[in-house]
Amino acid sequence: MNSLTETEREALRERYRSERDKRLRPDGNEQYVQPKGRFADLLEDPYVEAVPREPVREEVTVALIGGGFAGLVTGARLKQAGISDVRIIDKAGDVGGVWYWNRYPGAMCDTAAMVYLPLLEETGTVPSMKYVKAPEIFAHARRIATTFGLYENALLSTGITSVTWNDDASRWIICTDRGDELRARFIAMGTGPLHRPKLPGIPGIDTFAGHTFHTARWDYDYTGGGPDGAPMEGLADKRVGIVGTGATAIQCIPHLAKTASELFVFQRTPSSIDVRNNQALEPDWYASLETGWQKKWLENFATLQTGGFADEDLVKDGWTDIAQRIRDRVLEVMASGARPGPDTVQRAYEESDDEKMNEIRSRVDEIVRDPAAAEALKPWYRQLCKRPCFSDEYLQAYNQPGAHLVDTDGRGVERIDETGVWAAEQHYDLDCLIFASGFEVGTEHSRRAGFEVVGRHGRTLTEHWSEGMLSMHGIHVHGFPNLFILGVAQGANLISNIPHNFVHAATAISAIVKHAEAEGSEQVEVTSDAEGAWVDLLDNGVGSFLANPDCTPGYYNNEGGPIGRRERLNGSGYPNGPVAYFDYLERWRSSGDFAGLAFRS
Secondary structure (H helix, E strand, O other): OOOOOHHHHHHHHHHHHHHHHHHOOOOHHHHEEOOOHHHHHHHOOOOOOOOOOOOOOOEEEEEEEOOOHHHHHHHHHHHHOOOOOEEEEOOOOOOOOHHHHOOOOOOEOOOOHHHHOOOHHHHOOOOOEOOOEHHHHHHHHHHHHHHOOOOOOOEOOOOEEEEEEEOOOOEEEEEEOOOOEEEEEEEEEOOOOOOOEOEEOOOOOOOOOOEEEEHHHOOHHHHOOOOOOOOOHHHOOOEEEEEOOOHHHHHHHHHHHHHOOEEEEEEOOOOOEEOOOOOEOOHHHHHOOOOOHHHHHHHHHHHHHOOOOOOOOOOOOHHHHHHHHHHHHHHHHHHOOOOOOHHHHHHHHHHHHHHHHHHHHHHHHHHOOOHHHHHHOOOOOOHHHOOOEEOOOHHHHOOOOOEEEEEOOOOOOOEEOOOEEEEOOEEEEOOEEEEOOOEOOOOOHHHHHOOEEEOHHHOEHHHHOOOOOOOEOOOEOOOOOOEEEOOOOOOOOOOOOHHHHHHHHHHHHHHHHHHHHHHOOOEEEEOHHHHHHHHHHHHOOOOOHHHOOOOOOOHHHHHHOOOOHHHHHHHOOOOOOHHHHHHHHHHHHHHOOOOOEEEEO
């Protein structure tokens, strides 16, 4: 399409601003509440009953806190490096992390399996589809644990209560709710942000007399069906309400619309819904790939998704599409004689995003038959203000006769009572109320993890990060020797493909542990100067498009609240982008110098 005129551009900006302003709330992240009272069981494991056992009191070389992909990939890399004495600790009854907890109907990855599922070559795995469903992802997590012997010595159904550094012994003391007391030379924390459910702080949330649950603890005993997609026959005579229209709701709403007698979707902000176009992967295609293919695909996806150049687009999805549009628009502007610079990139980003979002809004009109519902389902913000969603079923769900969109024009649900929900100044009688309100993201680390980490001189990680995350490479923290953080912030910050971050971090961590073992070093710690230099590099880097004032509130942008230094540090990444970070970390690791780290005997 042709670029918009300046008048059209300003009209669109004004629409974005007005829609954002409707949704701004002074309470920000505080609008969500912790599960307690009737919802306290959201923090429990409904899938596996903990088997009684004797407390473990042993020493281990590396304790992996968290059995999701972060811990699994790190465990695999440690085993490959010859470090066999590793132990996974997780409150879940099995490995898998978010894919252990999320068993709602329709759950699947929104990044192509060829790049999302780590260690495919190492485990000899062929994904069945371009976008695989949750049971297959969970099975792959278990396959990694089996392949690399990570089930051996694992402490599952075990919640950590404290992690404390003993400087005299150069060991971390880990205590658990099973009475364990482990001494670990090193710990790698991959607790992640997507495991602690949050609830909307809606007045009366405790008063509903019908059945209710969170999508992260789907109640198949009530709904019928199962994670494999079997029909939820238990809802055939039920009036079901669901609060939330984010990435989770996008996937489960089509299944609810097909099976519930009536479905009421309470919407505050519509998601951006692009084409998914899922398809089966042929084993013959997989067999034709050369050794090292996944590394090539990972690099290709990360390069294109962040605006780089490649001879071909191997993944070909919505993530790479928008980035290539921006890149090509920059080249067009430069070819016209404009000077390259931040303004050129910003203009190219805006024009490309205008084009893409107009396509997404037009797609709504093409699919949804009810004009009023179609208008309410159109997202009026930039695509990357919220996590983009991809589905060929969600918009179609509103063509089901029993599916009703209750749009609240940005205000959200007003209150809940014994019999149902008040929204848009109307009452909706319900038999079942489902919360698709996601997980805690912007809260303190200790609250999300469920325990505090106490480093040297009794200083807690919460205290150290009170004004924002401090680290080197997003992995090492001064004052916390022999501790490795497994996340995305202050590293590559590649949020479109989280496991890719872990592959590189785990490789670096395994090299450091192996070096410390060979040198007889009892402590490995980033120096204060190195940590400060890394933080300064990030703090002075290029700002993010996500801080755009036109962005609707969400967890990407601190729920629309102020973006100060603390928020920047907590969400920052390497200034030159993910690919440059991966290259940098590879050179840093391969040099063998481990600059910035102090190894002490």
